[in-house]
Amino acid sequence: MSDLVSENLNMVFTSPKGETVHAIQNLNFVLKKGELLTVLGPSGCGKTTLLNITAGFLRPTSGKITLGGKEINGPGLERGMVFQQGALFEWLTVADNVNFGLRMKKEDPKKIAEKVEEWLEIVGLQGFGNTPTYQLSGGMQQRIALARCLINDPDLILMDEPLGALDALTREKMQSLVLKIWKETGKTIVLITHSVEEALLLGQKLYVMAPRPGRLHKEYQLPFAKMGLSTDLRQIKNEKEFVKKREEILTMIWNMEEEIMGKDI
Amino acid sequence: MLTGLFIILLIIILIATIVYGKRLIKVEKIDAVFGNPERSKGGYHWIIAGSCSILLLWFYFSWDVARSFFPNSANELCQVAKVRDSLVSIKYVFPIEQKTLKSSDFIKRENRNIELLNNQIKQSSIANKDKDKLIFLLVETQSLIKILSDEKYLNPEIKNKVLGVANQIDSLSKNIQNKNYPQFDSLSSEEKIAIKKQGFWGETGAEVPFYPNTKFGLKFDAASKELNKIVEQFFLIKNNSEVFEKKSKELDSVIENYRDTLAESQEVETQFAREVSKIYGRVTRSNIFPANVLDPVEQSVVRFEEVQKKEQGSLKIIDTLLFPGGTVVASGQTCSEQGSGRWLPKPTDTLKEFLHLLDPNQGYKNVPLFWYEMMGINKVVDFILPDWIADLVPGKYPVHNNEGKVISNFKSNVLDIVTGNFELFSIPVPSGHIWDSFLRVFLGLTLGILCGVPLGLFMGLSRFAAGYFDPLIELYRPVPPLAWAPLIITVFGIDNSGKIFLLFIVSFAIMVISARAGASGTQLSKIHAAHSLGASHWQILKEVIFPNSLPEILTGIRVAIGVCWGTLVAAEFLAGTTGIGFVENVARKYMQYEVIWITIFVMGLLGLLFDIGMRKIINKTIPWRGKG
Ligand SMILES: Nc1ncnc2c1ncn2[C@@H]1O[C@H](COP(=O)(O)OP(=O)(O)O)[C@@H](O)[C@H]1O
Numbered sequence: 027m028s029d030l031v032s033e034n035l036n037m038v039f040t041s042p043k044g045e046t047v048h049a050i051q052n053l054n055f056v057l058k059k060g061e062l063l064t065v066l067g068p069s070g071c072g073k074t075t076l077l078n079i080t081a082g083f084l085r086p087t088s089g090k091i092t093l094g095g096k097e098i099n100g101p102g103l104e105r106g107m108v109f110q111q112g113a114l115f116e117w118l119t120v121a122d123n124v125n126f127g128l129r130m131k132k133e134d135p136k137k138i139a140e141k142v143e144e145w146l147e148i149v150g151l152q153g154f155g156n157t158p159t160y161q162l163s164g165g166m167q168q169r170i171a172l173a174r175c176l177i178n179d180p181d182l183i184l185m186d187e188p189l190g191a192l193d194a195l196t197r198e199k200m201q202s203l204v205l206k207i208w209k210e211t212g213k214t215i216v217l218i219t220h221s222v223e224e225a226l227l228l229g230q231k232l233y234v235m236a237p238r239p240g241r242l243h244k245e246y247q248l249p250f251a252k253m254g255l256s257t258d259l260r261q262i263k264n265e266k267e268f269v270k271k272r273e274e275i276l277t278m279i280w281n282m283e284e285e286i287m288g289k290d291i
Numbered sequence: 292m293l294t295g296l297f298i299i300l301l302i303i304i305l306i307a308t309i310v311y312g313k314r315l316i317k318v319e320k321i322d323a324v325f326g327n328p329e330r331s332k333g334g335y336h337w338i339i340a341g342s343c344s345i346l347l348l349w350f351y352f353s354w355d356v357a358r359s360f361f362p363n364s365a366n367e368l369c370q371v372a373k374v375r376d377s378l379v380s381i382k383y384v385f386p387i388e389q390k391t392l393k394s395s396d397f398i399k400r401e402n403r404n405i406e407l408l409n410n411q412i413k414q415s416s417i418a419n420k421d422k423d424k425l426i427f428l429l430v431e432t433q434s435l436i437k438i439l440s441d442e443k444y445l446n447p448e449i450k451n452k453v454l455g456v457a458n459q460i461d462s463l464s465k466n467i468q469n470k471n472y473p474q475f476d477s478l479s480s481e482e483k484i485a486i487k488k489q490g491f492w493g494e495t496g497a498e499v500p501f502y503p504n505t506k507f508g509l510k511f512d513a514a515s516k517e518l519n520k521i522v523e524q525f526f527l528i529k530n531n532s533e534v535f536e537k538k539s540k541e542l543d544s545v546i547e548n549y550r551d552t553l554a555e556s557q558e559v560e561t562q563f564a565r566e567v568s569k570i571y572g573r574v575t576r577s578n579i580f581p582a583n584v585l586d587p588v589e590q591s592v593v594r595f596e597e598v599q600k601k602e603q604g605s606l607k608i609i610d611t612l613l614f615p616g617g618t619v620v621a622s623g624q625t626c627s628e629q630g631s632g633r634w635l636p637k638p639t640d641t642l643k644e645f646l647h648l649l650d651p652n653q654g655y656k657n658v659p660l661f662w663y664e665m666m667g668i669n670k671v672v673d674f675i676l677p678d679w680i681a682d683l684v685p686g687k688y689p690v691h692n693n694e695g696k697v698i699s700n701f702k703s704n705v706l707d708i709v710t711g712n713f714e715l716f717s718i719p720v721p722s723g724h725i726w727d728s729f730l731r732v733f734l735g736l737t738l739g740i741l742c743g744v745p746l747g748l749f750m751g752l753s754r755f756a757a758g759y760f761d762p763l764i765e766l767y768r769p770v771p772p773l774a775w776a777p778l779i780i781t782v783f784g785i786d787n788s789g790k791i792f793l794l795f796i797v798s799f800a801i802m803v804i805s806a807r808a809g810a811s812g813t814q815l816s817k818i819h820a821a822h823s824l825g826a827s828h829w830q831i832l833k834e835v836i837f838p839n840s841l842p843e844i845l846t847g848i849r850v851a852i853g854v855c856w857g858t859l860v861a862a863e864f865l866a867g868t869t870g871i872g873f874v875e876n877v878a879r880k881y882m883q884y885e886v887i888w889i890t891i892f893v894m895g896l897l898g899l900l901f902d903i904g905m906r907k908i909i910n911k912t913i914p915w916r917g918k919g
């Protein structure tokens with residue numbers, strides 16, 4: 027019973043000028059163990075804030091998030107995070123990046139080496155252990171970030187636009203990798219994205235958020251992630267159902283953006 | 292000889308590299324457009340060309356080229372300079388190098404003085420009787436000038452004497468054009484001995500040898516001796532006609548009488564009388580002549596100058612071409628280099644002096660530049676271990692027993708060790724001026740890094756530390772390091788500790804600021820990542836924040852080395868007994884230009900080595916910089 031539960035979550039920022047921003051307003055949801063949730067929304071609707079609170083980097087203004095019944099108040103090993111980019115330690119080799127968490131726990135070096143080998147193989151980077159990370163491409167770097175997070179065996183994986191900076195081809199491969207890992211490990215995953223296609227493809231559950239104040243706008247249950255485990259992703263993208271959903275959400279987001287613009291003017 | 296060959300070699304290399312470079316440029320045009328940074332790469336032959344040029348310029352402007360190809364030229368120029376020196380006083384009388392005739396100049400000046408004094412007397416508030424008297428005296432004095440300027444009163448002998456001098460100069464002009472001049476033995480026996488004893492140009496003790504070494508030089512030396520005699524005669528000619536003698540004697544007594552009549556209370560009158568008397572004195576001593584009387588001498592001097600210039604022949608060309616920025620000058624009993632040859636030491640001499648300084652038995656002020664000395668290991672231990680270690684050992688120091696003996700115990704043994712009170716073996720320890728300077732920089736810098744980096748990191752991570760220590764650091768950091776020197780020397784003394792402390796405070800501020808910038812510049816996502824990977828605070832500091840600040844810290848160290856090095860040399864200039872700055876300061880006092888240039892060179896080279904070393908370290912330790 028290690029569900030992720032948000033109860034009346036509120037986050038209000040005060041900018042240095044004194045303006046208040048209601049980044050998250052009265053957010054309530056329940057995410058069951060093993061579910062894959064994607065979060066979509068125009069920029070500034072509080073996606074990153076939600077993730078940061080879940081990871082424990084921020085304290086909510088009011089309300090709370092619990093994981094397995096325990097309130098989150100600080101970073102913890104049971105919640106792993108994958109950042110958009112730039113969060114690798116560029117002074118370390120690939121292996122040292124991947125085993126960072128294990129070294130911090132001072133595990134047996136032999137066991138560490140074994141685990142690193144195992145995970146490098148899963149993310150398709152076997153043989154790169156001694157390479158400095160800065161010599162690798164963006165896609166490879168995100169694989170390392172994934173492996174570094176997963177090697178700690180967290181209950182919940184949080185990803186903030188992990189594939190945002192990748193080119194289309196690499197991106198598709200990484201999407202398959204995420205699905206594969208989800209299937210093989212059965213982890214609970216929250217993945218934030220600004221790509222509608224990605225949200226539809228990967229999300230077993232999809233939340234569309236609206237800005238100002240940041241809130242849950244619409245919620246979907248989707249079949250495509252399950253399909254993606256066995257079918258080619260490109261094929262799914264061409265399915266009638268998929269196209270229909272994509273157009274619906276795109277229109278929704280367009281309307282939201284227009285509303286914001288109108289408000290500003 | 293060797294120098295000459297080396298110079299020729301340099302020229303050949305320079306030309307070769309330029310030719311090679313030019314050829315290469317033709318090829319490069321195909322693959323590089325202007326502005327392409329690739330075009331500035333790989334110009335090693337130009338490095339050689341640049342080095343050769345600098346060396347050649349050094350050889351040239353220090354007159355080493357002249358010395359190696361024409362070793363006698365300075366000695367010969369010295370003899371020429373003697374001639375010039377002999378003529379200086381006589382030329383000064385005439386408008387040859389001066390603009391006006393000396394007599395005219397004098398008359399113009401004194402006439403103005405008389406007029407000024409005249410006006411002052413007229414406007415003063417003294418009694419009319421005194422005014423009249425003083426003005427009368429002034430007019431009389433002026434009439435003396437008239438007598439001296441008027442050919443009517445000229446003693447007829449004088450014209451003959453003047454002609455006599457002119458003739459002597461003219462005949463000398465004729466004689467020196469003779470190949471066999473001097474036909475007489477112009478050298479005294481002492482001079483002959485001195486010629487044998489004097490060294491070559493640049494040999495220690497004789498910058499430029501004074502006595503003539505060559506036949507050419509002998510000619511000018513002899514001419515200058517003859518000239519000296521003629522000039523002496525010329526200045527014996529005095530314009531003292533009977534009329535002048537009589538008048539001046541009269542006036543003298545009148546002035547003196549008048550001055551005697553003045554009472555002590557008549558201050559203004561006394562002052563005026565003194566002024567009049569001064570003008571009178573200057574006029575009687577002036578030895579001015581009517582305008583055209585001395586013309587024959589002037590003309591003969593001009594003719595002689597032309598002849599002697601012609602006689603210099605190729606030496607004149609050598610002087611202009613190979614003695615740039617100055618020449619050899621004679622004054623009294625010495626000849627010396629004046630100009631760039633003086634303050635720019637010759638490369639050959641500099642190298643010799645450098646080898647001399649490197650010789651550990653010579654060194655500078657009894658301290659070698661860079662050497663080692665054997666030091667007992669006990670002294671090293673004494674230096675490293677502080678004495679209070681012994682106090683920490685439990686127990687008491689032994690006291691003497693009733694047999695009058697002191698039996699040592701463990702505590703006293705420890706004391707013996709930490710105070711270096713034992714004999715073992717010796718190890719070589721570096722020493723010398725350069726090492727001393729290096730050690731000071733090293734210790735000051737190390738202390739600065741050890742204290743500055745932790746504080747800087749702390750300030751980058753904590754609001755308390757950033758605020759609390761900020762005023763201290765920001766207030767003392769902008770103070771120029773040397774401004775601290777007087778205080779620090781007073782407190783710590785002129786020896787090592789003062790300088791090390793000075794360097795410590797210099798490097799401390801730099802290290803604090805760079806470590807702080809490094810720590811506060813850590814990307815938040817990296818800190819977040821470390822947190823969610825389960826790192827403790829200490830682990831985050833050690834594994835994330837410190838490596839992330841390393842580029843800033845190393846750059847800080849690089850800057851600090853440069854600043855410390857500059858500060859140290861200046862501090863050694865102020866006080867101390869060893870160190871490279873000390874050497875330069877002493878050399879400055881004794882005008883040892885070779886040593887000054889050597890210290891400058893050593894400083895530049897060491898600074899360069901430090902920087903290259905730091906760059907190597909930076910490239911080795913943080914190849915990932917800026918690639919996160
Ligand atoms: N630390 C902060 N201080 C003030 N305002 C913030 C801060 N973090 C985020 N915000 C504001 O909160 C809103 C939501 O931000 P964020 O969660 O980053 O949006 P996104 O959905 O694009 O990830 C934005 O309007 C942003 O300006």
Ligand SMILES: [Mg+2]
Binds near residue numbers: 073074
């Ligand atoms: Mg965001």
